[in-house]
Amino acid sequence: MSFSNGNRFNGKQLNVYYIDPLAPFFNRIIERRKLDLPKITFGFIEYLSAFVPNRASLIIVQNALDHSKSPLKGILECIESLEIEGVLYLRHFRNEAETEKYIGFHQYNISIENNDIIIWNKETKTNINYFLRDFAEIKTSTCGNEVIAVITKKQELTNGLIDCKxxxxxxxxxxxxxxxxxxxxxxxxxxxxxxxxxxxxxxxxxxxxxxxxxxxxxxxxxxxxxxxxxxxx
Structure with missing residues (x-):
């Protein structure tokens, strides 16, 4: 778990939530080693809107989306959890499933094709820019072997994209x-x-x-x- 993003900006205190499905284990490490770090909240990215107490202005997902059970569902939940003009920042290693030979949690790849963010594996391939075209603006870039996407929410998601029941x-x-x-x-x-x-x-x-x-x-x-x-x- 990385705390490198900090909790202050321009001298102002930020209200930061760290969310991870392995929160109990991370918190146990923090307690055992008596680390001066904030506690982590339990939650799944596929159901993030249920764990975020208020609409967020910024959500950072770093080297985690490709480990999830459903990356597309995770992105939709992040968009749902953002306020209008809020930003979802994605930063992941390129094509981790291919690198890790589809072993364990590594079942999805993230790459950029024609400036579009693509999530794919051997069975599926989704163009995130096209999928979110009515709700968000997306800018992509790379840094070495990392793929970066900055997704700015422009509209609320259409009813039915997230099925609570x-x-x-x-x-x-x-x-x-x-x-x-x-x-x-x-x-x-x-x-x-x-x-x-x-x-x-x-x-x-x-x-x-x-x-x-x-x-x-x-x-x-x-x-x-x-x-x-x-x-x-």
């Missing part, structure tokens, strides 16, 4: 699935074992420099990709 149903089913999974003995054992392995690896890796850790990480990725069989559709 469907959202409630989806969340309910996801919650039920999580509860069922957590109640399995096999899952509990697997989780504890994997956590133990993670802690051992983490302690081992901390003995090396950042550059060496990155090299080891890249080697592990390549090995995982070459040995892990693809699911047949």
């Amino acid at each position: 469907k959202d409630i149903a989806n969340l309910s089913y996801e919650y039920m699935g999580i509860i069922q999974k957590l109640n399995r003995v096999s899952f509990t054992f697997s989780y504890q074992w994997n956590y133990f392995k993670f802690r051992i690896i983490q302690l081992f890796m901390q003995q090396f420099s950042w550059k060496i850790r990155q090299n080891i990480k890249n080697i592990i990725k390549r090995i995982s990709f070459t040995t892990k069989p693809r699911n047949k559709k």
Whole structure:
């Protein structure tokens, strides 16, 4: 979690909310290490408007949208949460799913084509500029391997683009699935074992420099990709 954006501008205090689905874990780290950092609020980008207390003037999504379950839904929720002329700032590494070989959360790519922001994977491709043409103004740019989009809200979203009843149903089913999974003995054992392995690896890796850790990480990725069989559709 990055706090690099700060909470003051031109000497004025800003009302900043940090929102992340892993908020309880980040907050635990902050408490354990007694860090002088603001607490993080729990929330999903796909349902952001339900977690934002007031209309925001600026929403920053950095290296997170391509990890979400539905990037397009996340963008719509951000637009819904903004005031008119509010800005959604997106900054992501180009085509992370391709880079990460579609492993884990990396299921979507973000790129720029003809100055339009594109979200795509092997099954879908969405031109965000075209999709939001009636509601927002979008400017795109790049910085090295990063893709940047500045989306300024011009109008409220059309009714029906965000279906609250469907959202409630989806969340309910996801919650039920999580509860069922957590109640399995096999899952509990697997989780504890994997956590133990993670802690051992983490302690081992901390003995090396950042550059060496990155090299080891890249080697592990390549090995995982070459040995892990693809699911047949």
